[in-house]
Ligand code: SF4
């Protein structure tokens with residue numbers, strides 16, 4: 001019997017400042033054999049232990065296809081994430097997981113993928129984006145529409161050119177407010193989506209961002225003719241155990257940590273808005 | 276297999292048990308409240324009252340439990356796991372409380388994840404329940420599929436008092452059989468008349484529980500009632516104290532926190548939490564899907580009689596009625612769920 005609450009001990013291998021309040025971390029288990037057999041799927045999350053402070057939930061930022069490290073992008077919003085921002089390379093943390101369900105890529109072979117992300121929402125989509133790029137032969141066109149308040153607030157700026165180089169991949173960047181030297185679009189993500197006007201034919205839309213953005217992106221997608229089944233998103237809830245036991249992350253009888261965090265809009269629209 | 280044990284021998288049994296294990300049984304505390312406490316001798320056992328103020332839940336699912344100690348220094352981080360639990364006996368709980376453990380067993384083993392803190396402790400726990408002769412007005416165990424004043428679900432041994440003062444003792448598990456074979460001198464074999472008397476006992480005791488709720492109908496009412504205006508008013512008297520969840524044999528929600536002693540030592544702790552608390556679902560950053568009492572109140576009842584049934588095919592309630600007695604504003608779970616519209 002192994003203890004489901006006991007984390008793997010890991011080291012901080014690299015830290016990168018993404019924006020004013022977001023940092024990206026690379027972790028590696030101290031036990032290298034355990035690291036080798038540790039697998040996860042895009043969409044799943046982990047529980048990070050900052051020893052002396054506590055635990056917090058983050059999605060895997062990298063896909064299994066790039067698994068030398070375990071990567072997380074952390075926005076400074078609470079006690080644990082503030083403590084995470086204090087971490088330095090070489091520090092020790094704990095990691096338990098993976099938890100939750102994942103993006104059902106095997107069902108999407110031969111389809112176009114449309115990613116729509118806002119702000120730190122891209123942290124939850126980087127793993128599926130890179131997974132699909134690494135398995136590009138299984139998919140048709142990949143479009144990534146990403147926006148933030150300002151160019152300064154965009155995460156993963158260093159990754160964009162690699163992503164774009166993959167055949168039949170298109171990146172559209174936007175900022176609510178532009179800045180000097182900004183050569184991309186200016187405007188809110190939903191408005192840009194409308195302008196880009198993607199066809200729903202053979203396409204799956206995968207969206208993540210602040211609730212208000214999700215709301216308007218959903219509306220645009222439905223207007224464009226996407227069916228609720230074609231729209232996929234990932235939910236955020238207060239979580240403690242990640243295992244369906246502590247009883248706090250439910251919407252109706254579903255536990256976001258166990259039955260989610262990935263849901264289609266078809267599933268969500270039948271749920272009460274208690275998330 | 277059924278046995279008989281005399282009233283005198285029950286005390287002898289208790290003393291024999293507590294010579295080798297920790298025994299928790301109803302006893303009076305300093306304020307004369309009857310609670311499950313560790314017995315020092317059989318004379319402390321207070322078997323007369325029907326229900327203890329709180330359940331025996333906290334003897335297996337600790338109110339606050341250290342998962343492990345953490346030591347973080349220049350050599351790295353070490354996690355020192357908690358000691359193995361001791362063998363204990365829970366003596367004299369009621370069938371509704373024993374069934375509460377059965378419900379918790381499923382939760383802590385759900386979804387292929389075994390909570391070993393709970394499970395190991397449960398493996399070392401022997402539960403001896405006593406059938407209820409005089410159900411109270413707040414009891415409604417018979418509303419549940421298995422519920423009854425003589426139900427053995429979750430019990431290792433069930434004692435049923437007989438008219439001549441002795442008890443019929445039935446075993447249901449290896450642990451239960453072990454308890455009797457280790458103390459076989461105190462037990463005699465039961466005769467058919469004794470098991471027949473239990474049937475009578477059952478009929479009589481169940482007849483005393485007048486309130487029976489059609490829980491299948493309640494579930495049906497609840498399904499479409501999430502947005503119902505019913506919740507706007509029914510929660511109003513609630514003062515959000517959480518007493519109801521605290522005394523409940525099945526409420527299991529918990530929090531996981533870390534307590535730091537200094538820069539090197541800390542401990543990871545699991546403690547009971549309550550859905551009636553505002554912070555229960557509040558996320559870092561302040562977003563909270565259940566901001567007001569109405570939502571939390573609705574969650575408590577929906578979880579118990581609707582969502583949990585979807586996941587486990589049984590309610591998250593055993594009908595012990597403790598929450599009815601504990602609530603400072605007399606909110607009655609039976610009325611709340613029957614009134615859903
Ligand atoms: S005991 Fe009564 S007042 Fe207290 S939280 Fe429960 S229902 Fe509300």
Ligand code: FES
Nearest residue numbers: 239240242246257
């Ligand atoms: S985080 Fe504990 S039940 Fe989902």
